Amino acid sequence: MGFKDYCFRKSLWVFHFGGASCNNCDIEILDCLTPRHDLERFGILLVGSIRHADVLLVNGSINMRDKDRLLELYHQAPKPLLVVAIGACGCTGGIFAEGMTFAGPVDKIIPVDAYIPGCPPKPEAIIAGIVKLAGKK
Amino acid sequence: MSRKTLIPIGPYHPLQEEPELFKLYCDGEIVTDIKWETGYNHRGIEKLSESKSYDQVFFLVERICGICSTSHPFAFANAVEEIVAVEITDRAKYIRSIIGELERIHSHLLWVGLAGHFLGYNTVFMWAWKYREPVLDLFEMITGNRNSYAMFKVGGVRRDIENSKIPAIRKEIAVIRKKIDLLTGAVMDDPVIHARTKGVGILTRQDIIDYGAVGPTARASGVDIDVRRDDPYAAYPLVNWKVITAQAGDVFAKAEVRLLEMYESASIIEQCIDALEKMKEGDITLKINEIPEGLGTGRAEAPRGEVFHFVVSDGSNSPARHKIRAPSYTNIATFKKSCIGQTIADATLSLAAVDPCYCCTERMAAAYDNSSGKKILNANELIALSLKRTSELRKSGTGHE
Numbered sequence: 001m002g003f004k005d006y007c008f009r010k011s012l013w014v015f016h017f018g019g020a021s022c023n024n025c026d027i028e029i030l031d032c033l034t035p036r037h038d039l040e041r042f043g044i045l046l047v048g049s050i051r052h053a054d055v056l057l058v059n060g061s062i063n064m065r066d067k068d069r070l071l072e073l074y075h076q077a078p079k080p081l082l083v084v085a086i087g088a089c090g091c092t093g094g095i096f097a098e099g100m101t102f103a104g105p106v107d108k109i110i111p112v113d114a115y116i117p118g119c120p121p122k123p124e125a126i127i128a129g130i131v132k133l134a135g136k137k
Numbered sequence: 138m139s140r141k142t143l144i145p146i147g148p149y150h151p152l153q154e155e156p157e158l159f160k161l162y163c164d165g166e167i168v169t170d171i172k173w174e175t176g177y178n179h180r181g182i183e184k185l186s187e188s189k190s191y192d193q194v195f196f197l198v199e200r201i202c203g204i205c206s207t208s209h210p211f212a213f214a215n216a217v218e219e220i221v222a223v224e225i226t227d228r229a230k231y232i233r234s235i236i237g238e239l240e241r242i243h244s245h246l247l248w249v250g251l252a253g254h255f256l257g258y259n260t261v262f263m264w265a266w267k268y269r270e271p272v273l274d275l276f277e278m279i280t281g282n283r284n285s286y287a288m289f290k291v292g293g294v295r296r297d298i299e300n301s302k303i304p305a306i307r308k309e310i311a312v313i314r315k316k317i318d319l320l321t322g323a324v325m326d327d328p329v330i331h332a333r334t335k336g337v338g339i340l341t342r343q344d345i346i347d348y349g350a351v352g353p354t355a356r357a358s359g360v361d362i363d364v365r366r367d368d369p370y371a372a373y374p375l376v377n378w379k380v381i382t383a384q385a386g387d388v389f390a391k392a393e394v395r396l397l398e399m400y401e402s403a404s405i406i407e408q409c410i411d412a413l414e415k416m417k418e419g420d421i422t423l424k425i426n427e428i429p430e431g432l433g434t435g436r437a438e439a440p441r442g443e444v445f446h447f448v449v450s451d452g453s454n455s456p457a458r459h460k461i462r463a464p465s466y467t468n469i470a471t472f473k474k475s476c477i478g479q480t481i482a483d484a485t486l487s488l489a490a491v492d493p494c495y496c497c498t499e500r501m502a503a504a505y506d507n508s509s510g511k512k513i514l515n516a517n518e519l520i521a522l523s524l525k526r527t528s529e530l531r532k533s534g535t536g537h538e
Contacts, residue, residue: 018155020178023496024203024284026154027247034250034266048151065176066156069149095200098188098530099181100523120203120284 004080008054011043012082012134015053017073019106020096021060024120025087029057037123044130050077055130058106059086061096067103074110082133085112086126088119141169144481146488148177157495161476161484168484171476173469178496184523186459191217191291191428194456198446199285201461202497204247207240208439209461209497210289212446215370215435217291220450221425227372229293229421231409234372236280236288237437238402238409242313243272244440245395245402248492249320252392255489256333261324268316275309278302293422300418303410310410314403321396334388338475338487341386348474349467352442354491357394358386364438376408388490395492428452439464441492463497 018026032039033046047053050073062070074081085106088094093105106112116129147158156177162170182201186194198209211233218225225233246269253261273283279298280286288294298306324330340350345358355362363380365373381397383390430452437444442464449458468491475491476484 016151016154017149020180021155021496022200022203022206022285023155023494024200024206027203028284030154031266035263036267036270046151060178061180063177063179065179069177073149095197096180096182096185098527099185100520100526101179101181102526119200122283 007080008082008134011045012054012130013045013047013052014055014057014130015047015050015073015077016057017059017070019058019060019066019070019089020063020101021087021089025059025090028120028123029059029086029126032123032126037127039127039130042127042131042134053077053081055082055084055133057084057086058110058112059090061089061093061099062103062106062109063099063101064103065101067109070106070109082113083110084114084116084129084133086116086129087121088117091115091117094119140164146485148174155495157493159472159488161481163481166480168476168479168481171472171484173472175495175498181523183459183461184520186456188455188527190454191456194459195289196285196287198461199287202463202494203284204244204494205240205439205441205444205463205497206285207236207288208437208444209446209463211237211371211437212435212444213448213459214289214291215437216433216446216448217428217435217450219433219435220428220431220448221291223292223423223425225293225423226420227375228297228413228416230372230375231413231416232294232298232421233289234376235298235406235409235413236286236294237371238405239272239275239279241402241440242317242399243269243276244492245399246272246317246320248395248440249324249392252388252486252489255486256330258329258333261320261330264320264323268313268320271309271313271316275306275313278305290422291428292425295422297418297421298410298413300414303414306410307407310403310406314400317396317399317403324392324396330392331389333483333486334392335385337388337483338479338490339385339387340471340475344471344474345386348471350442350471350491351464351467352439353391353394353398354442354468354471356380356382357390359384362443364436364443368436370437372409372412373405375412376405378405378408388486391490428454441465441494441497442468444497463494465491465494465498469493469498 085091114133142163144161148156158174160172161168195210198213199206201209246265250262250265340358342359345355345360378401381394383394428450433448435446445462447460448456451457475487
């Protein structure tokens, strides 16, 4: 078992970064934590600081103002870190990709391990994505 | 001598789901001043809208805000239909109202949950979000998606609600009503919630008028305004319902108004599906060949208040100018009144009480460099930037032509 496997073997702690989004992905991520889907049964917990996190969830198109902050968060995070881009905007920029303040999809700014497409992805899709990611390493 | 402490909330605070920066200036425990910064969420929607056709703009305005993703298309449809001067069919009106009211229920439940979360009362959060799920199921059944519904178009709606689905909808509404009963009982009788919310973040009637606040925020302070009644659209004049108001203006009153509004919404939906049942299926859209030159304004009552869209058409297939004002834009300004003089714990609750939606509120703002006081980007430079970007996209061939 490599170091990375060891790190991601148990409960994944997740930090959520909402970029310039429409809020849909944000509420679907919160929805994952509420009784119907209840991600916490997998040991997945939303944490308040990136320094505690194993996974960085990024959703929304990233505008010029968010870009530097996202980079800084990435540098502050303890490695190894899994980055998940959620939603059409997180994956490609979606409908806002032609906007004047758009600063590139997430994978142009930081390396991304998994993409969960959809506008917004259903909670089931988000759970499936994260579980797959945890199992892959 | 008192010393001021700055407590920042945000921009990426675990308590908030959206990026927004509040600066609370505190003297000990008491908040003495508050400032807020926007722009973390700016996507340039008004400008983007000018590059899309009228059919595409619906998908764009739907993504202004995920929670009120019907209100914006509603207001935009009202605006464009004013330019075309057309009245949609009754069936389309009822379907629009059903979607609008379902959204109000889901949004208010979401707010009750988040308010509970802000109180540190996570049981309410979990309950409210659990009870919200049947509403989302209904959305999935009617529109095919849980959050962005894509139901609206100029001249009607995209999908019909088949009469065969109506019994299932009626059953689900009855379930939702029972859940709201439970939740209302729990919230209204809970001594902890009373203690934390009564007399907190009071906005007087005069404050509301001074700041131009709208929606449940205004109605909780005794200002009786509701676009659905004052400037009727869709099926609202065809059904019986009443505007809920409260007098106290505190956080509890805002919760009360929202909880009681959910009953009104449920009753509107029931009346609408009763009417749908008596009608012929399929008569949901009008054929609109062109949008003439002209100006149109559209208003709609979002769960948070009045959404206003202003569209200028030059006769082409995309808007020449599209101006949007979301309710949170005026509601957020009331923080200056409601938070100052409160303790920090109560101030965060007062912030949450107006149900601020930051992604609706984003405005183009000129950026200043704090150290030198120099303007970094003004509006013209941003437009130049936009033009540059468009030409880049054209060259790379990824833009829509």
